[in-house]
Amino acid sequence: MAYKRNIDRLPIIPAGAKEHNVTCHYCIVGCGYKAYTWPLKKQGTTDSNWMGEDLSKQQGAETEAWYAPSMYNVVKQNGADVHLVIKPDVNCQVNSGLGSIRGARMAENRRSDVTGSQKQRLTDPMVWRYGTWQPTSWDDALDLVARVTARVIDKDNENDLYVSMFDHGGSAGGYENTWGTGKLYFESMKVKHCRIHNRPAYMSEVHSSRDMGVDELNYNYADYEVTDTIFLVGTNPMECQTNLFLNHMVKGMQNGAKVVISDPRRTVTVDSCEQVAGAENVLHLPITTGSDVALHNTLFTYIADQGWVDADFIAKSTFQGDVAVAADSAYPASLGSFEAARVACKMSLADGAAATGLTEAQLIQAAEWIAKPKEDGSRRKCVTGYEKGIIWGNDNYRAIGSLLNIGLATGNVGREGGGVCRLGGHQEGYYRPSDAHVGRPAPYIDQLIIAGGGKVHHIWANDHFKTTLNASEFKRVYNRRSNMVKEAMDARAGATREEMVDAIVGAINAGGLFVVDVDIIHSQIGQAAHVILPAVESGEMNLTSMNGERRLRLTEKYMDAPGSAKPDCMIAAGIAQALERVLREEGRTEYADQFKGYDWASEEDSFMDGYNKGNPEVTYERLRAMGNDGVLEPVTGFADGKLVGTNRLYEDGVFKRHGREDGKALFCMGEWRGWQAAGKAQQQANHRFLINNGRANMNWQNWFLDQGNEFVMDRFPVPFIQINPDDMADLGIKAGDMVEVHNDMGATQALAYPEPTAKRNETFMVFGAPNGAQGNIVNPGVNELILPDYKHTWANIRKISDATPASAAVSYKSWEVEL
Amino acid sequence: MKCNRLVDVGRRQFLRGGVLGVAGAAAATVMPAGQAQAQTARAMLDYPSTKLANLADLKVNEPMDIGYPDAESPGILLKLGTAVEGGAGPDGDIVAYTVLCPHKGFYMSYHAADKTLNCPGHFSRFDCEKGGQQVWGHATQNLPQFALRVDDKGDIYAEGADELIYGRLSNVLQG
Numbered sequence: 001m002a003y004k005r006n007i008d009r010l011p012i013i014p015a016g017a018k019e020h021n022v023t024c025h026y027c028i029v030g031c032g033y034k035a036y037t038w039p040l041k042k043q044g045t046t047d048s049n050w051m052g053e054d055l056s057k058q059q060g061a062e063t064e065a066w067y068a069p070s071m072y073n074v075v076k077q078n079g080a081d082v083h084l085v086i087k088p089d090v091n092c093q094v095n096s097g098l099g100s101i102r103g104a105r106m107a108e109n110r111r112s113d114v115t116g117s118q119k120q121r122l123t124d125p126m127v128w129r130y131g132t133w134q135p136t137s138w139d140d141a142l143d144l145v146a147r148v149t150a151r152v153i154d155k156d157n158e159n160d161l162y163v164s165m166f167d168h169g170g171s172a173g174g175y176e177n178t179w180g181t182g183k184l185y186f187e188s189m190k191v192k193h194c195r196i197h198n199r200p201a202y203m204s205e206v207h208s209s210r211d212m213g214v215d216e217l218n219y220n221y222a223d224y225e226v227t228d229t230i231f232l233v234g235t236n237p238m239e240c241q242t243n244l245f246l247n248h249m250v251k252g253m254q255n256g257a258k259v260v261i262s263d264p265r266r267t268v269t270v271d272s273c274e275q276v277a278g279a280e281n282v283l284h285l286p287i288t289t290g291s292d293v294a295l296h297n298t299l300f301t302y303i304a305d306q307g308w309v310d311a312d313f314i315a316k317s318t319f320q321g322d323v324a325v326a327a328d329s330a331y332p333a334s335l336g337s338f339e340a341a342r343v344a345c346k347m348s349l350a351d352g353a354a355a356t357g358l359t360e361a362q363l364i365q366a367a368e369w370i371a372k373p374k375e376d377g378s379r380r381k382c383v384t385g386y387e388k389g390i391i392w393g394n395d396n397y398r399a400i401g402s403l404l405n406i407g408l409a410t411g412n413v414g415r416e417g418g419g420v421c422r423l424g425g426h427q428e429g430y431y432r433p434s435d436a437h438v439g440r441p442a443p444y445i446d447q448l449i450i451a452g453g454g455k456v457h458h459i460w461a462n463d464h465f466k467t468t469l470n471a472s473e474f475k476r477v478y479n480r481r482s483n484m485v486k487e488a489m490d491a492r493a494g495a496t497r498e499e500m501v502d503a504i505v506g507a508i509n510a511g512g513l514f515v516v517d518v519d520i521i522h523s524q525i526g527q528a529a530h531v532i533l534p535a536v537e538s539g540e541m542n543l544t545s546m547n548g549e550r551r552l553r554l555t556e557k558y559m560d561a562p563g564s565a566k567p568d569c570m571i572a573a574g575i576a577q578a579l580e581r582v583l584r585e586e587g588r589t590e591y592a593d594q595f596k597g598y599d600w601a602s603e604e605d606s607f608m609d610g611y612n613k614g615n616p617e618v619t620y621e622r623l624r625a626m627g628n629d630g631v632l633e634p635v636t637g638f639a640d641g642k643l644v645g646t647n648r649l650y651e652d653g654v655f656k657r658h659g660r661e662d663g664k665a666l667f668c669m670g671e672w673r674g675w676q677a678a679g680k681a682q683q684q685a686n687h688r689f690l691i692n693n694g695r696a697n698m699n700w701q702n703w704f705l706d707q708g709n710e711f712v713m714d715r716f717p718v719p720f721i722q723i724n725p726d727d728m729a730d731l732g733i734k735a736g737d738m739v740e741v742h743n744d745m746g747a748t749q750a751l752a753y754p755e756p757t758a759k760r761n762e763t764f765m766v767f768g769a770p771n772g773a774q775g776n777i778v779n780p781g782v783n784e785l786i787l788p789d790y791k792h793t794w795a796n797i798r799k800i801s802d803a804t805p806a807s808a809a810v811s812y813k814s815w816e817v818e819l
Numbered sequence: 820m821k822c823n824r825l826v827d828v829g830r831r832q833f834l835r836g837g838v839l840g841v842a843g844a845a846a847a848t849v850m851p852a853g854q855a856q857a858q859t860a861r862a863m864l865d866y867p868s869t870k871l872a873n874l875a876d877l878k879v880n881e882p883m884d885i886g887y888p889d890a891e892s893p894g895i896l897l898k899l900g901t902a903v904e905g906g907a908g909p910d911g912d913i914v915a916y917t918v919l920c921p922h923k924g925f926y927m928s929y930h931a932a933d934k935t936l937n938c939p940g941h942f943s944r945f946d947c948e949k950g951g952q953q954v955w956g957h958a959t960q961n962l963p964q965f966a967l968r969v970d971d972k973g974d975i976y977a978e979g980a981d982e983l984i985y986g987r988l989s990n991v992l993q994g
């Protein structure tokens with residue numbers, strides 16, 4: 001039976017309940033919500049309540065006067081239990097009152113002593129003692145972190161300290177926390193060996209866009225509503241940017257926009273577009289996986305040959321000449337003028353069709369919908385959204401560059417109804433000192449760790465065990481190296497701090513790794529940690545982020561942190577202060593001085609120390625006043641009591657993201673060259689199934705919490721793999737059977753879900769699951785600039801067992817709506 | 820008999836402490852419509868027992884419109900044709916659900932070919948053979964299902980619901 005809460009009434013929000021601005025902290029869209037809190041022993045009534053609405057009556061569709069049980073909880077606020085309702089804000093431009101299956105469960109996914117939700121949240125620092133993790137004070141835990149860390153770092157020599165740190169907004173990221181960690185590792189120190197939460201090095205996901213002069217978030221969401229064509233590439237917004245799709249793309253289609261979708265699989269997005277726009281206005285290009293560069297170059301060639309380009313824009317805003325930047329190890333393709341790119345990228349319809357598996361007719365139709373002037377001769381507006389299908393796909397640099405070529409050639413950057421943008425994962429919230437010392441290409445951290453690199457590892461909300469490639473080997477090595485330290489610590493149980501630090505340093509000098517894990521839950525990589533430091537999320541602290549259209553908002557703190565957990569910026573400050581003290585004690589005065597400047601009383605101080613210094617108009621008070629609509633970055637001023645933002649980037653046709661003084665955008669001169677990352681072709685040749693992978697509506701961006709959420713775990717007790725029913729029959733697999741997916745790299749498990757629209761021998765597995773890591777079977781080969789190609793993995797599939805009772809109980813019906 | 824499972828789930832939630840206890844304890848005036856003057860406050864909501872139909876009225880895989888717990892709350896009564904967990908009646912195949920989508924309250928329609936309820940609002944869908952499990956969609960709960968009892972005469976009664984119905988903060992409206 002499906003999971004049911006058996007809640008048949010909820011406390012009513014009383015008039016006068018406290019109201020807080022909340023931006024959903026799960027995905028990039030950043031929907032506006034309101035959090036209401038009120039004392040536990042008070043309640044509204046059907047005739048006296050926050051809405052002033054008569055609640056004795058059934059309310060209609062889309063009412064503001066209803067909330068689901070998932071939007072309710074009981075939490076602590078200033079030490080007292082309070083009721084909490086977090087419901088979508090009907091007045092926020094982003095979502096207009098829509099919630100999603102993720103965001104509308106924010107309240108339920110808060111930690112509560114009263115309702116028992118999210119008991120997995122960490123509440124106190126823990127240190128490895130007596131063979132397990134023992135709770136302790138911040139002072140004690142930070143002292144150990146500082147003393148061990150101080151033994152492996154020195155002025156201008158910090159290469160034995162490895163750092164994995166998130167770079168995103170929302171969640172537990174945001175400007176406060178990226179600054180706190182950034183100041184520690186990039187200003188007080190110059191740590192070179194670092195990586196980001198979802199990839200094995202510290203680098204941009206969209207190098208080529210930036211090198212061409214174009215920031216990857218350049219439009220605003222309303223551009224989807226006024227465009228002629230929506231071009232979606234390797235992205236599935238109905239599931240992964242839900243309310244961007246529902247509240248903006250749908251409006252665009254209702255206003256007559258056509259949709260072109262490039263994706264090897266038929267996603268829910270394709271079906272939803274057909275429902276809204278009519279199948280005749282939706283063109284799905286089910287390309288051969290990895291052939292994106294061929295598709296984009298063919299479209300670019302055809303569009304240019306037809307003359308469907310914006311010659312004025314090209315002349316005024318793009319580089320004139322031949323090559324502006326020559327290809328080398330830091331630039332995987334040359335960059336230059338439109339004409340130079342036409343030569344380099346030239347691809348005929350016939351060659352394009354052969355490489356992509358599409359027909360020439362499909363290619364022509366796509367080009368027409370994207371670029372052919374309208375009947376009255378006016379320019380066609382086209383907005384392009386792309387995401388992990390090409391970011392984590394084949395030949396990242398050229399795939400994104402060749403796509404942006406089309407947008408630039410047709411003048412669709414910086415114009416209403418245009419834009420070529422990442423759709424995004426988390427929100428953004430990056431404010432750090434320069435990372436130039438890291439280098440480009442950046443060090444491939446996860447492979448260095450496997451090779452024995454690093455002595456101390458500080459981890460900030462990264463879980464390599466779930467989100468790295470070559471994960472099987474990584475876990476084996478990581479467990480062995482961290483265990484060496486655990487054993488050394490166990491052997492010296494009862495020793496003084498000084499003796500214990502000596503024992504730890506002895507173990508790391510013998511190849512061990514000392515691990516400090518900062519997170520909100522006890523993660524999988526956290527099982528290897530020696531010190532665990534509890535952090536908080538948005539809402540448990542004040543937190544600023546921007547969404548996929550650069551919309552900056554402040555989420556107001558509406559509840560207490562679990563136990564003694566702290567914002568990451570305050571933890572970073574604590575580490576800096578402990579390091580300063582230890583270094584001074586050791587007489588390393590000059591180095592100690594580098595760790596001054598962290599006397600922050602709250603996250604707001606971190607915000608003022610970082611973001612505000614670069615953006616002096618922006619303060620908490622002003623952001624609070626801007627509410628859930630916030631302001632679009634960059635903020636350019638403050639007038640009439642309001643922050644003034646930037647509706648759309650590049651409206652002036654001047655491109656500076658690459659740092660060029662001339663302000664001219666560059667085109668990418670990257671020809672199609674097949675598989676770019678090492679080992680892909682060979683793995684493909686040796687295994688039957690493509691294990692395409694990605695995210696699912698229900699739990700993407702919040703799976704770490706949802707592993708403790710019954711509604712979610714009831715639907716998918718094990719991560720699913722969608723397989724064509726004929727392939728299942730071949731292998732003797734029934735719906736719900738547990739299968740092992742195995743190849744030369746390792747193995748993982750999944751629940752078989754029949755998917756009639758899947759191509760034969762092409763499966764889709766959900767990525768990043770706590771209990772079935774797809775990364776186990778991804779080979780270590782990366783694109784240039786260490787961009788992982790998770791999407792291209794081949795494996796064989798075998799049945800492990802019949803469906804378990806939990807798996808047998810769930811629905812295996814099609815995800816496509818039948819109206 | 821099979822309906823008892825629903826009750827069990829409710830009891831488990833209740834005993835875990837949790838929201839229901841808080842809500843129940845706080846809602847001192849919660850009683851079925853028309854009984855607001857009653858003095859006894861109970862921990863759990865009292866649902867009306869409402870006759871929906873007789874077994875003889877049902878055709879396999881053809882949903883019948885119902886209103887439960889009151890006329891303002893539309894739903895369907897459905898004989899699936901194959902026994903399902905939680906199904907009522909001699910064949911264990913009778914189920915009843917709200918048709919208000921728990922996402923934003925749009926009216927859903929029944930798709931007989933795969934026995935799902937489908938929402939025109941934003942395309943969520945729910946499996947009528949799996950207790951209203953959301954197959955795919957935006958709702959943060961599975962579909963409220965009505966507990967059924969069939970008496971000796973074959974009369975089918977609805978007697979409760981297992982999730983909050985869209986558009987009301989109490990499944991049984993309060994005056």
Ligand code: SF4
Nearest residue numbers: 024027030031100103
């Ligand atoms: S679409 Fe994204 S931001 Fe909006 S409610 Fe859902 S998870 Fe939150």
Ligand code: FES
Nearest residue numbers: 920923938940941
């Ligand atoms: S109202 Fe049903 S999916 Fe939104």
